[in-house]
Amino acid sequence: MNEPCNWNVVLDRFSGRLDDIRELLTVFQTQMSQDRQAMASALDAQDADTVARIAHRIKGASGNFSADGMVQLARMLEDAAKQQQFDQIPSLADQLFCEAERLIRHIEQCALSSASFSNN
Amino acid sequence: MTFASPTASSAPSVGDSIVLLPPSPSTVRGRILVADDDPVTRRALELLLTEVGYQVTSAADGQQAQSLVDDTISLALFDLQMPIADGMDCLRYVRQRFPDIQVMMISGEGEIHDAVAAMKEGAFEFIAKPFDKDKLLVNVDRAITATKLSRDNRNLRDMVGDSLPVTGFSPKLPQTKKLLDQVGKVVGLDSTILLTGESGTGKTTIARYIHQQGPRADQPFVSVNCASLPRDLIEAELFGHARGAFTGAVKDRPGRAEIADGGTLFLDEIGDLPLELQPKLLTFLQDRTLQRIGCNEMRRVDVRVIAASHQDLASMCRENRFRQDLYYRLNVLSLRVPSLRERTLDIPELAQHVLRRIQNQRGGSPLSLSDAARNALLAYNWPGNIRELENVLERASAFCDQGVIQPTDLALHTSHQAFNNIVPGEFAPSLAGMTLAEVERKALIDTLKACSGNKAKAAREMDISEKSIYNKMKRYNITMDQI
Numbered sequence: 137m138n139e140p141c142n143w144n145v146v147l148d149r150f151s152g153r154l155d156d157i158r159e160l161l162t163v164f165q166t167q168m169s170q171d172r173q174a175m176a177s178a179l180d181a182q183d184a185d186t187v188a189r190i191a192h193r194i195k196g197a198s199g200n201f202s203a204d205g206m207v208q209l210a211r212m213l214e215d216a217a218k219q220q221q222f223d224q225i226p227s228l229a230d231q232l233f234c235e236a237e238r239l240i241r242h243i244e245q246c247a248l249s250s251a252s253f254s255n256n
Numbered sequence: 257m258t259f260a261s262p263t264a265s266s267a268p269s270v271g272d273s274i275v276l277l278p279p280s281p282s283t284v285r286g287r288i289l290v291a292d293d294d295p296v297t298r299r300a301l302e303l304l305l306t307e308v309g310y311q312v313t314s315a316a317d318g319q320q321a322q323s324l325v326d327d328t329i330s331l332a333l334f335d336l337q338m339p340i341a342d343g344m345d346c347l348r349y350v351r352q353r354f355p356d357i358q359v360m361m362i363s364g365e366g367e368i369h370d371a372v373a374a375m376k377e378g379a380f381e382f383i384a385k386p387f388d389k390d391k392l393l394v395n396v397d398r399a400i401t402a403t404k405l406s407r408d409n410r411n412l413r414d415m416v417g418d419s420l421p422v423t424g425f426s427p428k429l430p431q432t433k434k435l436l437d438q439v440g441k442v443v444g445l446d447s448t449i450l451l452t453g454e455s456g457t458g459k460t461t462i463a464r465y466i467h468q469q470g471p472r473a474d475q476p477f478v479s480v481n482c483a484s485l486p487r488d489l490i491e492a493e494l495f496g497h498a499r500g501a502f503t504g505a506v507k508d509r510p511g512r513a514e515i516a517d518g519g520t521l522f523l524d525e526i527g528d529l530p531l532e533l534q535p536k537l538l539t540f541l542q543d544r545t546l547q548r549i550g551c552n553e554m555r556r557v558d559v560r561v562i563a564a565s566h567q568d569l570a571s572m573c574r575e576n577r578f579r580q581d582l583y584y585r586l587n588v589l590s591l592r593v594p595s596l597r598e599r600t601l602d603i604p605e606l607a608q609h610v611l612r613r614i615q616n617q618r619g620g621s622p623l624s625l626s627d628a629a630r631n632a633l634l635a636y637n638w639p640g641n642i643r644e645l646e647n648v649l650e651r652a653s654a655f656c657d658q659g660v661i662q663p664t665d666l667a668l669h670t671s672h673q674a675f676n677n678i679v680p681g682e683f684a685p686s687l688a689g690m691t692l693a694e695v696e697r698k699a700l701i702d703t704l705k706a707c708s709g710n711k712a713k714a715a716r717e718m719d720i721s722e723k724s725i726y727n728k729m730k731r732y733n734i735t736m737d738q739i
Binding site: 150151 | 293294295296297299300303304307337364365385386387389506
């Protein structure tokens with residue numbers, strides 16, 4: 137399975153400042169938590185506009201971590217919502233939030249490894 | 257449908273010690289306004305830009321962004337898709353009111369077409385998500401340089417080519433001389449000044465002039481409009497906040513009072529400052545110390561304070577809507593800026609000045625007024641004062657033939673028809689005998705009627721915030737049944 141993000145690109149974007157990356161990850165985590173709830177409500181209400189808007193925002197947010205897989209899933213979800221394809225939307229949303237959790241764990245692990253590498 | 261809940265993060269705590277800190281450094285590379293409804297992108301931009309020395313102010317939607325734009329901003333970064341007001345709305349707002357400030361658009365995937373449209377409307381550049389850091393920083397640097405050049409250029413034009421030392425005010429204008437004489441006596445003093453006068457009379461211009469002519473001219477002039485900021489944001493905006501002080505406070509942030517350190521803090525529409533915040537401002541005026549929200553440390557700042565209000569603060573004190581002790585503290589030196597109605601002799605030269613400025617901005621053939629148009633300007637009542645005169649002439653200069661403005665081009669009957677019930681062919685029914693409050697109430701009701709009850713549209717028409725519309729409706733007991 138591919139890695140959920142390109143860690144070297146992330147490190148380069150923030151000039152190797154792990155504290156900044158961790159802080160951004162916290163913001164991301166909080167936002168994903170809110171988006172999860174908002175997405176669930178939107179799906180219950182069959183509100184395609186809200187689904188598309190949330191997916192669009194997640195696409196932008198995950199781009200900050202060079203998370204190509206997540207960007208791709210968010211794009212597919214946004215497109216499906218715009219076309220009101222409710223047979224595909226729940227499954228794509230589920231995959232998207234699973235990928236988000238995988239991304240969070242991966243970045244936490246990478247940050248830990250980079251910190252211990254620089255300490256040694 | 258439900259998804260598994262993620263791990264929550266804890267907010268940082270704030271210490272208990274009280275320490276008097278020195279003023280924060282005021283030398284930064286420039287102040288950038290970032291507006292994006294995605295908190296991750298917003299924070300990423302904050303981190304990238306602050307790391308290289310910029311000061312960043314953030315907004316989560318377009319309306320908040322517009323309330324935060326002022327002359328201390330060197331660059332605005334707007335996301336194209338935002339709630340309430342989108343990036344294009346914000347771009348137009350800045351181009352119209354702060355033409356020196358460069359704007360860069362943040363575009364997501366599939367929005368390149370919109371980004372190009374934004375460039376056509378005057379955006380400096382657009383940056384696509386996800387950002388290329390180096391490209392972003394190069395463009396930010398170029399845009400801030402462009403803002404600085406534009407401001408320098410305008411200042412030079414004002415110094416060299418403009419016969420009026422302050423836009424709208426000149427000692428050559430007979431009925432303005434008294435005010436400018438008074439202003440000349442207070443520029444060198446450090447006392448707090450209270451500017452009073454109707455909306456649109458040029459109080460902000462006078463405040464800026466006092467700053468520019470005084471000993472603090474090379475330090476910042478920071479303006480806070482107490483009417484345009486949402487009630488729950490004013491304190492944070494004015495005094496700053498500590499990281500973790502409230503939801504969304506992800507880092508320490510200085511308030512405008514601190515940013516103004518060494519310079520002038522201009523508190524516009526001070527009458528709209530919420531009562532609960534007035535004691536804190538009083539403390540600040542007394543000893544020039546402040547406390548950021550969520551922080552026990554006291555900070556000392558050295559600022560000159562100028563406040564302005566179109567409301568009668570003395571009456572507000574009697575009605576317990578404004579603290580008397582704060583009023584006395586503000587009212588050390590009081591200057592009343594006259595309405596345009598009281599300066600009718602100034603109108604012809606003022607109009608010529610405005611037309612020269614429009615012509616300089618647009619280029620093309622010279623603009624002039626026909627005799628009939630000049631008489632129409634003299635006969636009109638100008639409830640919106642200089643601001644209205646500028647708007648009327650800008651519109652007329654767009655519609656006139658061969659650069660000569662006729663009375664029909666002025667369209668004075670539509671300029672403030674809702675305000676004073678002018679019928680076509682008449683120019684100025686008298687409002688004599690009405691109190692300012694009665695005039696304001698009438699203006700609000702008529703404008704709301706003209707806008708079919710749409711408060712956002714009425715706010716735009718009256719050039720005030722939507723929040724002020726709600727506040728004024730409450731104050732004057734106006735209900736939608738009356739509209």
